[in-house]
Amino acid sequence: MAELIPTQPDPGHEDDHHHGEQSFVSKYLLSTDHKVIAMQYMFTGMAMALIGGFMAYAFRMQLAFPGMDVPFFGIVTPANYVALVTNHGAIMIFWVAMPVLIAAFGNYLIPLMVGCDDMVFPKINRLSYQVFLVSAIVLLSSFFVEGGGFGGAWTTYPPLSAKAEYNLTPLGSSLFIGAVGIEFIAFLLGGINFITTAMNSRAPGMKLYDIPMVIWMIVIASILFMVSVGPLLAGAIMLIFDQQLHTAFYDPNRGGDPVLWQHLFWFFGHPEVYVVLLPAVGITAEIITVFSRKKLFAYRTVLNTAIGTGVLSFCVWAHHQFISGIDPRMANVFTLTTLLISIPIAEMMFVYIATLYGGAIRLTTPMLWALAFIFEFLIGGVTGIFLGASGADIYMHDTYFVLAHFHYTFFPIAIIGTYAGVTYWFPKMFGKMMSDRLGKLHFWGTIIPFNFIFIPLFFLGAGGQHRRIYDFQNFPALAGEGMQDLRILATVSLVVMLGFQVVFFYNFIISLMRGEKAGKNPWKANTLEWTAESPPPHGNWKVLPTVYRGPYEYSVPGREKDYWPQDEPN
């Protein structure tokens, strides 16, 4: 495994290799530098997160105070409401979690952590971001066309999504599907780069089991994405044909089958959960090892569970369709496979908890985020069991219980995982330390309200309240007084949480301007990115590093220092 291609400059890269003067445009907008592209992805993702968060604010205000004139938005009409919940979901998954966790961290970390000067295909990498940016613009433009944004849920089930007479958004629905399709092309381009770079451009000496866990996770996630996305892209093209050319792929009156879409969608949709989960799990592995000064417990087991989860994730998709009219016998098979996923995921959690044993745990801001990821994701994991069990899902399906469950998975992944990664690698990215005090304020100001948003929703779900309902006052038996109080609690907590995000942006900017200089390796970590300058220059290192050992050799007995960088000969 050690035969590698260390420092060959690749042809597409040469013209950018002069470290001389570059104009602003070529340095920041048209750069092929993996770090700049990572920042482009990250800032675009954060901007989309603000838009998605604002949407959540608008529809949660409507839920808590029906008919209210929402500040900064206005009256939320039923058409606004469905468009908001639809686009909130799509944005948070496809335009926040994917670009930040996979694309931004993947781009930034892979070359730096495997010890090469850039991605293998820098121009494809640049193209990937440009395509992604187009997809984001297409999506946002759907709000300004006639009929407004699409409002048929992010799952876009036909016939609702297929016919303008049903969804009343003749252009919005096609722009929505089109944007998702374009975005997938961007990540296919990115995925090629991630896998190839991690496999072919590792520093001399870096064996497969010396690859830092976060890189493995991003590679496995990219493979999962590339394998699963094909059926959905085909399905999306058929859906656009149905919308604009009036074909009948999903039209039951003319021989089509609307349930076909659900299979294509969820065959992609469920692996997608793990596509975004795995990078967050990897980020957590890097952080808990550094800040507990411990070797990762059973490295190979973690890797195997990730691969196991990935393989199993292709066999569980119909648990989203238990009650959607599939053959009832099929539900038994998918209950079995779904519950089996608890095996690798539980093992992964156990391994992380075991890693803490015997550590010297430093509760810095990134460590708090990483620990919060483990704890909050645990809640998301155990509540999933209720829904994977077909019998219980008959009742829980499409209730707020489902919503609370997947927010307890996606919030730790997309938000906690991102904050963990950003606070941990900020010194490397910008050469400055972030304020720990402000970081902790932001941490508690996010985590506490987060739980107060979603724990009440578990109760609403157990009480039989369904998602995507515009106004519960239409359901007198379900919308009791206590239930409305829970909704108000969730909404108020959301507003508090959104407010605390200001602290993060303030901390970000103030640290950029006045932060303490970070130096190369402020956290005393082992992985290769900490041997480069902070921030690393174009090309990353003057002399590319050589690797002598695995990434988690902390507190090795008999050594003076409690860390042992991968590139130190002894």
Add this chain to the structure above:
Amino acid sequence: MIQSYLAQGSTYAGDIDFLFDMIFWIVGVWFLISSGVFFWLVFKFRVSGNEGTAQYITGEEKSQKRWITIPHLLVLVCDVFIIWGAVRVWYDIKQHLPEPDREVRVITQQWAWTFVHPGQDGNFDTADDIHTVNELRLEKDAVYHYHLTSNDVMHDFSVPVFRLKQDAIPGRVITGWFTPTLLGEFDIQCAEICGIGHGLMPARLVVESAADHAAWMTEQSPVKFAAVAPQVGEN
């Protein structure tokens, strides 16, 4: 647990609630143990500043891996119990179809419900069919078959008090069953997003005694008002 929010209104509501409680206790214990160990470790091994030394544990040796593999096997055992419980309840509600006392058609559309009772003669598509819009009247303790269809997009016939949920798919007739066991008025929701009126698609469920129901059927028959009654093929 669910019954403290919502009464059990059908014969199988109790089974679903029992399954829910069983899963709750199993995963609850796991959650408490893992989060307890997690917090205990964080507090026990916490250091201030940059002091303290950590132990070197690879986790690759058998004696260390035991801490993972044993809980892991226990999770597997719990999974078996949960799968068994889930499949049992699922079979009873969705796979198996008891002989009906009565039948009712549930026709969904954007954004209303039409319920069709076969009337006195017990046959659909005859002159004495009773159509109601956004109100379903049922007889207590009768085994019902429902025949669920949709005229336009996906909808979902959800009766929380029965613990029943089933998607309606245009082009298909889906048959299932329930037996109401509780007198009173309840909500029916659409649980599958069906366009901008999705949240404004409520219906009332009225469960009445056999005598009241018979009186209502007589009063309603022959049909007094023409409801939206599209012709959907019965299979």
